[in-house]
Amino acid sequence: MIRRRLVLFLGVAGACGSPSLPSGAIACGPGGECPDGMTCARELCWTDPPGEWDAGPPDAGAPDAAAATEYAREAEDYDDLVRLLGTAGSAEWVVRSDDATAVGDYLVATPNDGVNCLDSPPTDCGAVAIYQLPALASGTYYLHLRSSAPGGPTDDSVFYGIDGAVIDFTDLPDGAAWAWRHYTLGVFDDAPHELRIWVREDGAALDQILVSQSTASPG
Numbered sequence: 001m002i003r004r005r006l007v008l009f010l011g012v013a014g015a016c017g018s019p020s021l022p023s024g025a026i027a028c029g030p031g032g033e034c035p036d037g038m039t040c041a042r043e044l045c046w047t048d049p050p051g052e053w054d055a056g057p058p059d060a061g062a063p064d065a066a067a068a069t070e071y072a073r074e075a076e077d078y079d080d081l082v083r084l085l086g087t088a089g090s091a092e093w094v095v096r097s098d099d100a101t102a103v104g105d106y107l108v109a110t111p112n113d114g115v116n117c118l119d120s121p122p123t124d125c126g127a128v129a130i131y132q133l134p135a136l137a138s139g140t141y142y143l144h145l146r147s148s149a150p151g152g153p154t155d156d157s158v159f160y161g162i163d164g165a166v167i168d169f170t171d172l173p174d175g176a177a178w179a180w181r182h183y184t185l186g187v188f189d190d191a192p193h194e195l196r197i198w199v200r201e202d203g204a205a206l207d208q209i210l211v212s213q214s215t216a217s218p219g
Contacts, residue, residue: 027043027044027045028040028043028044028045066137067135067136067137067190068134068136068137069136069137069139069212069213069214070136070210070211070212070213070214071133071134071136071210071211071212072208072209072210072211073131073208073209073210074103074104074105074207074208074209075106075107075129075145075146075197075206075207075208075209076095076104076105076106076107078093078107078129078130078131079130079131079132080129080130081093081127081128081129081130082127082128082130083127084117084122084123084124084125084126084127084128085124085125085126085127086123086124086125087115087117087124087125087126088115089111089113089115090115090117090125090126090199090202091109091110091111091112091113091115091117091126091127091199091202091203092109092110092126092127092199093107093108093109093127093129093199094107094108094109094110095107096108099205101177101178102178102205102207103146103207103208106205106206106207107129107205107206107207108203108204108205108206109126109127109155109158109199109201109202109203109204109205110202110203111202112151112155112202112203113202114154114202115202116154116200116201116202117198117199117200117201117202118200120159120166120169121159121161121166121196121198122159122198122199122200125199126198126199126200126202127198127199128196128197128198128199129196129197130194130195130196131194131195131196131197131209132192132194133192133193133194133195133211134192135190135191135192136188136190136193136211137190137213138187138188138189138190139187139188139213140184140185140186140187140188140213141185141186141187141188141211141212141213142182142183142184142185142211142212142213142214142215143160143182143183143184143185143195143209143210143211144180144181144182144209144210144211144212144217144218145170145172145180145181145182145183145206145208145209145210146178146179146180146206146207146208146209146218146219147170147172147173147178147179147181147204147205147206147207148172148173148175148176148177148178148179148204148205148207149172149173149174149175149201149203149204149205150175150176150203150205151203152174152175153174154201154203155172155174155201155202155203155204155205156170156171156172156173156174156201156204157169157170157171157172157200157201157204158170158172158197158198158199158200158201158204158206159196159197159198159199159200160183160185160195160196160197160198161195161196161198162185162186162188162193162194162195162196163193163194164194164196166196166198167183167184167185167186168183168184169200170183172204178207180217180218180219181217182215182217185211195209195211197209
């Protein structure tokens with residue numbers, strides 16, 4: 001730790017007239033005045049300012065770099081996958097790549113045999129995909145899903161939630177085409193959070209995930 005002694009001066013002349021005092025021990029005068037050959041940095045006069053101060057003292061009023069307000073993931077790039085297969089025939093999340101319209105691989109709840117997991121959230125049916133979100137700027141966030149429900153109304157929902165608590169279930173686009181829709185996540189503080197997506201209706205398919213403060217979905 002560098003110990004610094006501040007010497008107070010009366011008027012500009014005092015700030016500019018004490019060259020015998022050691023570097024870093026002379027307080028800058030009004031307007032940052034220092035003796036000849038010295039530089040004002042963080043209110044002290046230096047003969048050779050430390051390297052990080054060479055450009056002068058930081059602007060105390062300057063804001064920190066803005067925190068991110070959105071975060072994107074491929075649905076199949078989950079951090080953890082927990083199977084809850086207490087119900088015979090219930091679907092689990094499986095990675096597939098057999099759809100040319102998906103952006104690479106995607107997740108789908110299989111087998112699509114009509115066994116749905118309608119308890120909220122499921123505890124012994126289906127599976128849950130878990131995504132660790134980084135710290136984002138505080139504010140209201142939305143979950144954007146590029147998804148498909150190829151079987152129609154019997155395939156068109158998943159449960160979603162934050163930090164283990166279910167928020168709601170989705171209404172995915174019916175039919176074979178992939179499409180974006182968004183759903184409300186709620187207010188985030190500026191800390192990491194955990195997104196969970198549970199199987200609800202088997203046959204539902206997820207391609208991409210975006211968590212954002214914007215309600216405008218990509219594409």
